[in-house]
Amino acid sequence: MLQEAVDEAIEKLNMHGYYNSYYDQPIEQYASDNGYGVQEIEDGTVDLKVIIEEESIPVDVEKEQASIAAILTVAKEKVHYQLLDTVEWQEPFPIIDLQNGWFIKPVQEEQVPAGKIIHFEPPRAFGSGLHGTTQDCLRLILREEMKGMRVLDIGTGAGLLSIGAALSGASEIQAIDMEDVGEEVLYNARLNGVESNIKVSCADALNPKFGIDGTFDWIFINIAANEIKQLFAFVDRHLAAGGRLILSGMVTWNEEDALKVYQENGYQLKEIHQTDEWVTAYLIKSR
Known part of the structure; x- marks a missing residue:
């Protein structure tokens, strides 16, 4: 099942020191008599995000991409990166x-x-x-x-x-x-x-x-x-x-x-x- 595969991937990342990861739940919303319901997606793909905080030592992006690809046994080209501001990924609430x-x-x-x-x-x-x-x-x-x-x-x-x-x-x-x-x-x-x-x-x-x-x-x-x-x-x-x-x-x-x-x-x-x-x-x- 998709959820089990995601859990297994996160466990592998944790074993190699990548503790800060998240993803959108593999569920879909549907209209029901009571408003809306959700159901788990059995097949498909999930974008798994891994946050690497850059402290005093700059992050070697290519090295990290290769490391994550090897851990998850996927092609390096499947591992994309994006630089985030500290507050950007925290989804600020507006007034x-x-x-x-x-x-x-x-x-x-x-x-x-x-x-x-x-x-x-x-x-x-x-x-x-x-x-x-x-x-x-x-x-x-x-x-x-x-x-x-x-x-x-x-x-x-x-x-x-x-x-x-x-x-x-x-x-x-x-x-x-x-x-x-x-x-x-x-x-x-x-x-x-x-x-x-x-x-x-x-x-x-x-x-x-x-x-x-x-x-x-x-x-x-x-x-x-x-x-x-x-x-x-x-x-x-x-x-x-x-x-x-x-x-x-x-x-x-x-x-x-x-x-x-x-x-x-x-x-x-x-x-x-x-x-x-x-x-x-x-x-x-x-x-």
């Missing part, structure tokens, strides 16, 4: 203009935009701020007055929606995610001075054993359509009468099916926002 007076600013960015700022560290979790769903949710959240309100953020990722709620005045935010993102979320919250408002839990809201106390004035869900449908009973138990609900992570070909569950059970659809194929909905619990 994001939310077009409402707010900006998402990575801590590494020296430029300070003229407006209100959400500071954050580019994370490993989904809600990096670059995705259209995160931005659409933030636009809805940051326009609201949430003073003294309780908020539940399901699938918090990097915590940007929770931080947005805190900046909008929410007094208590419960942020949950299936990944252990607590350290990232609270670090980002500290950057914005709102860490005391946010509590993070590593949990699956779909797990029947998961419990949370009380009701909330707002619930945010930024995951996928199937999970949004499955979470209806949980949401209905924990969203107060007249409470607000933001659902995101749906796509144009499944939004109607996902929202139908809520609209048929007393939730009024107030707004729909779309970025590319991604859909975000704002609803009110009318009972």
Whole structure:
């Protein structure tokens, strides 16, 4: 299998002192009923990148090419090289203009935009701020007055929606995610001075054993359509009468099916926002 061949190549490189290598996962994305899925590519090729840092001794490019070719038993002509600046391969995150007076600013960015700022560290979790769903949710959240309100953020990722709620005045935010993102979320919250408002839990809201106390004035869900449908009973138990609900992570070909569950059970659809194929909905619990 392709993945096994890549793993074997990396192991060979490690044995010969080439420890800094990476590659794009041999997977392909496809559209599914739940949005998108991925599957492993069984056959094909992978570009394996080997980073060699030049310190006091200049790197002999031809020598390194020949060495890597011999280790991997490929022709030297198959081993290409490119000189990189130190920061070039780190994929810098840009400042994001939310077009409402707010900006998402990575801590590494020296430029300070003229407006209100959400500071954050580019994370490993989904809600990096670059995705259209995160931005659409933030636009809805940051326009609201949430003073003294309780908020539940399901699938918090990097915590940007929770931080947005805190900046909008929410007094208590419960942020949950299936990944252990607590350290990232609270670090980002500290950057914005709102860490005391946010509590993070590593949990699956779909797990029947998961419990949370009380009701909330707002619930945010930024995951996928199937999970949004499955979470209806949980949401209905924990969203107060007249409470607000933001659902995101749906796509144009499944939004109607996902929202139908809520609209048929007393939730009024107030707004729909779309970025590319991604859909975000704002609803009110009318009972």
